[in-house]
Amino acid sequence: MIKLENVTKSxxxxxxxxxxxxxxxxxxxxxxxxxxxGSGKSTLLRLMNRQEKPEKGAVWxxxxxxxxxxxxxxxxxxRNIGNIFQDYKLLSNKTxxxxxxxxxxxxxxxxxxxxxxVPAVLDLVGLAGKQERFPHQLSGGEQQRVSIARxxxxxxxxxxxxxxxxxxxxxxGEGIMRLLDRINKTxxxxxxxxHDQRIVNMMRKRVIxxxxxxxxxxxxxxxxx
Amino acid sequence: MFSRLSYTFREMxxxxxxxxxLTVAAVITSSVSLLLFGLTLxxxxxxxxxxxxxxxxxxxxxxxxxxxxxxxxxxxRGALEKTPDVIDTSKxxxxxxxxxxxxxxxLFAGDPETLQLLTEKNIPTQFKVVPTPDATPELLTQLxxxxxxxxxxxxxxxxxxxxxxxxxxxxxxxxxxxxxxGFLLLSAVLLIWNTIRTAMFARRREIEVMKLVGxxxxxxxxxxxxxxxxxxxxxxVVASGAMLLFNAxxxxxxxxxxxxxxxxxxxxxxxxxxxxxxxxxxxxMLVGAIGxxxxxxxxxxx
Numbered sequence: 001m002i003k004l005e006n007v008t009k010s011x012x013x014x015x016x017x018x019x020x021x022x023x024x025x026x027x028x029x030x031x032x033x034x035x036x037x038g039s040g041k042s043t044l045l046r047l048m049n050r051q052e053k054p055e056k057g058a059v060w061x062x063x064x065x066x067x068x069x070x071x072x073x074x075x076x077x078x079r080n081i082g083n084i085f086q087d088y089k090l091l092s093n094k095t096x097x098x099x100x101x102x103x104x105x106x107x108x109x110x111x112x113x114x115x116x117x118v119p120a121v122l123d124l125v126g127l128a129g130k131q132e133r134f135p136h137q138l139s140g141g142e143q144q145r146v147s148i149a150r151x152x153x154x155x156x157x158x159x160x161x162x163x164x165x166x167x168x169x170x171x172x173g174e175g176i177m178r179l180l181d182r183i184n185k186t187x188x189x190x191x192x193x194x195h196d197q198r199i200v201n202m203m204r205k206r207v208i209x210x211x212x213x214x215x216x217x218x219x220x221x222x223x224x225x
Numbered sequence: 226m227f228s229r230l231s232y233t234f235r236e237m238x239x240x241x242x243x244x245x246x247l248t249v250a251a252v253i254t255s256s257v258s259l260l261l262f263g264l265t266l267x268x269x270x271x272x273x274x275x276x277x278x279x280x281x282x283x284x285x286x287x288x289x290x291x292x293x294x295x296x297x298x299x300x301x302r303g304a305l306e307k308t309p310d311v312i313d314t315s316k317x318x319x320x321x322x323x324x325x326x327x328x329x330x331x332l333f334a335g336d337p338e339t340l341q342l343l344t345e346k347n348i349p350t351q352f353k354v355v356p357t358p359d360a361t362p363e364l365l366t367q368l369x370x371x372x373x374x375x376x377x378x379x380x381x382x383x384x385x386x387x388x389x390x391x392x393x394x395x396x397x398x399x400x401x402x403x404x405x406x407g408f409l410l411l412s413a414v415l416l417i418w419n420t421i422r423t424a425m426f427a428r429r430r431e432i433e434v435m436k437l438v439g440x441x442x443x444x445x446x447x448x449x450x451x452x453x454x455x456x457x458x459x460x461x462v463v464a465s466g467a468m469l470l471f472n473a474x475x476x477x478x479x480x481x482x483x484x485x486x487x488x489x490x491x492x493x494x495x496x497x498x499x500x501x502x503x504x505x506x507x508x509x510m511l512v513g514a515i516g517x518x519x520x521x522x523x524x525x526x527x
Contacts, residue, residue, distance in 0.1 A: 079438070091434065
């Protein structure tokens with residue numbers, strides 16, 4: 001599903017965010033990217049949805065080299081990739097329903113599809129009955145669930161999660177992980193950047209460890225070290 | 226398709242309401258500059274009406290009686306063409322009754338009483354004479370004295386000093402008004418540009434989410450571009466209304482001036498004001514499109 005070949009990315013001549021990174025992620029796989037702040041986890045995620053382009057190497061997503069992809073095709077690539085963030089990135093002036101519907105609306109899905117899919121995905125993430133609330137009326141965990149619903153409502157092939165439990169207490173974080181695991185089991189590939197040791201050790205999924213932009217470990221059913 | 230359209234217009238409207246103060250400022254600036262553009266065209270047209278007799282380098286007009294026969298007219302033409310070293314015969318123009326009436330309608334647009342007196346039965350026809358580059362005013366005056374003697378010639382007229390002053394004034398005022406209009410239009414473009422930039426900055430989080438979920442750049446840009454276009458359009462409509470009101474007030478005011486004041490021709494009637502309205506609105510939309518289009522493309526990476 002995702003393949004990186006000798007990818008190098010620098011933000012300036014002094015800062016190399018990623019150095020010669022190569023790995024494959026299979027369909028329906030769950031992968032943790034671990035490492036300290038500044039190790040290149042977020043850069044990797046940004047390369048996978050073409051928010052960034054590498055200086056060297058190639059990034060393949062769903063069989064296409066996305067570095068060579070013309071800019072006009074990028075929106076279509078992103079419709080197959082859901083994004084989850086530590087700060088949720090919810091729109092404060094929109095209700096839960098509107099936040100999730102927004103993802104479908106801006107890619108031109110018809111109203112009847114939106115009316116059908118949004119309640120279904122809100123039900124999946126455990127927010128049925130809260131669709132008229134605004135983000136500030138929800139807890140952190142609930143806000144992250146809205147963010148996951150928005151990322152998953154279009155049934156993407158891949159979910160990219162950047163520290164999704166970073167702002168949550170341990171119990172709430174576990175709930176979010178259970179939800180991501182459930183989504184993963186529907187066949188969606190999940191790549192999650194985290195430095196939450198407890199969660200990585202609890203899930204026992206594949207772990208790719210980065211240190212100053214270099215992949216230092218790639219371990220199936222790994223733990224945080 | 227319908228959902229995309231409804232989204233675009235809904236977002237455009239919401240953004241206009243959110244940035245009301247800046248929107249009003251942009252509309253006022255564009256309408257003032259467009260009004261000045263419209264008034265410049267009106268003033269220029271007023272001058273053109275006044276100078277219409279003497280346009281194209283005409284320096285001599287030979288007026289002929291309304292009832293002159295074709296042979297008598299040809300006699301005058303023959304006399305004029307006899308001096309090709311003084312008169313540019315290729316530019317010699319004869320205005321018949323119908324053409325003279327059309328010209329009179331421009332000249333006396335603000336003086337309906339005089340205009341009413343001129344009919345097909347009494348309006349003189351005329352030869353418009355353009356001298357050659359080598360012809361001196363003295364030579365032309367000398368020649369004109371001879372034309373006075375020809376049968377059915379009523380009068381040989383030269384442009385008065387007043388006309389020379391008007392022609393100079395037209396160039397002086399026109400150029401400066403167009404320059405001021407240009408600067409004001411530029412400020413309208415920049416203000417609309419800034420309004421759109423502010424609107425995009427206020428919605429940067431929304432734009433970021435839109436890009437991440439796969440909205441195309443055009444889908445994101447379109448509401449902002451339409452917002453600018455609408456600001457320009459409203460500015461154009463306001464300016465058009467003000468210009469038409471000004472023209473109506475001026476036209477009715479000029480009628481009260483005495484005929485000999487010379488202001489009779491400084492009135493613009495007929496379809497010309499609507500032609501100006503068309504260009505004001507088109508220019509307004511262009512100003513809006515340029516301002517918003519450049520901003521929406523430049524600041525999409527928020």
